[in-house]
Amino acid sequence: MARDLRGFLKRLEKRDQLRRIRVPVDPDLEIAEVANRLLLAGGPALLFEQVKGSDMPLAINVMGTVERVCWAMDMEQPQDLERLGQKLALLYQLRPPKQLSQAVELGKALFDVLKAKPRRDLLPPCQQVVRKGNQVDLTQLPLLRVYPGDADKVITLGLMITKDPETKVPNVGVYRLQLQSQTTMTVQWLSVRGCSRHLRKAAERGEKLEVAVAIGVDPLLVMAAATPLPVDLSEWLFAGLYAGEGVRLAQCKTVDLEVPAMAEIVLEGTITPEKQQWDGPAGDHIGYYGGVNEQAPLLRFHCLTHRQQPIYMTTFSGRPPKEDAMLAIALNRIYTPILRQQVPEIQDFFLPMEGLSYKAAVLSIDKSYPGQAKRAALAFWSALPQFSYTKFVIVVDQAINIRDPRQVMWAVTSKVDPVRDVFILPDNPFDRLDFATVRPGLGSRMGIDATTKIYPETDRPWSEELRPDPEMAARVDQRWAEYGLGDLRLDQVNPNLFGYDIR
Structure with missing residues (x-):
């Protein structure tokens, strides 16, 4: 089965963990209300097949239980995640082995690294349809407005990819983006995040920061993006360690970045360091409206690519339990061996x-x-x-x-x-x-x-x-x-x- 969103949704459906909603549903507040009720009850993932205002189906609550997060990692129980954490701990801060058994374990881990190296896909599904310039219209995506006080619709589960202007090492993170116009969005991130550091370096060099946002990816890639890593390590390599095989990547059409080849949708654009715009309010994981009366970096998208009949995957933040809390529980297990080593x-x-x-x-x-x-x-x-x-x-x-x-x-x-x-x-x-x-x-x-x-x-x-x-x-x-x-x-x-x- 393919390592992509579609393959995972098929897996959920076979296990009776996916429900299809075939009636028209509004992305303005209604979808979030339905999904939140299922989430609170530990219910199945949802695939809304008729989203008003868009021709794309919408998947939500995909990782709404710890069990489904484990399935995304090809594991059955949360306890199994610690074994993965032990493997990552060996590589997180390499130390010379003191015993033969430690050398053997390190050798196995390094062999896993070789298998985990990303691979280039020359005919990526994520670029089956290419739209540039005036053809780019973000309002055609089934973006959600989650809370009545939200200023506009948001992207909450896209992988944002940037590259360090000096070292060229990529960074992958998950941030909240809020719609500003047909081609622009603002982004909220923490100052310690890799993308934020990249923007500061780009500003020092007087350059724009190239950005790509991949939507509708293999849930395992979301886990990799959410894992705190040393600055000089790539999330793609860690995703390959998670998966046991290298991630298939594709070169973007208009920016010098690589994105998951099996992504459903990819947005390509730039951030001009001095360009900011008022962002928010928007419901946040703290349980309040965040981004009130604050300026945030402005992303300008000039290219949109997608698969044939793409599926838009999303989630939403708020007071727990929410999907991000389920991810955190799973990551807690993975972090434990790494933390013990530190x-x-x-x-x-x-x-x-x-x-x-x-x-x-x-x-x-x-x-x-x-x-x-x-x-x-x-x-x-x-x-x-x-x-x-x-x-x-x-x-x-x-x-x-x-x-x-x-x-x-x-x-x-x-x-x-x-x-x-x-x-x-x-x-x-x-x-x-x-x-x-x-x-x-x-x-x-x-x-x-x-x-x-x-x-x-x-x-x-x-x-x-x-x-x-x-x-x-x-x-x-x-x-x-x-x-x-x-x-x-x-x-x-x-x-x-x-x-x-x-x-």
């Missing part, structure tokens, strides 16, 4: 979906010396670019199940004295869309040491934690069926008992 004392980490995917993190450590929790938090903030925007970091002992909010809150409330165990770092570069900060783009971070305290962190002896008698626990296990309780599974918990679903 910060060896971290045993595990978790980004709760309710924490807006990356605004709050819980770390567990095997504590062996005083002050270690603070050190782990500081190392976490600097380990990967995305984590520099994490607002709250809670550090707990390795015995705590960091994915169980009951255990985490018990650790916070039973092991933390706020004066001693809470530390705040003021005036850090921050997400401008976070309205909680005192000034736009500048905010603070909080670390919470919820580990058991040792000398000299405290002079008080720490009492022994309550635990069941192990011999009696084993005896009850043996007699469980004898009690007449064999039909009750111990892992079944009534979510209403605690007010939320802990599964």
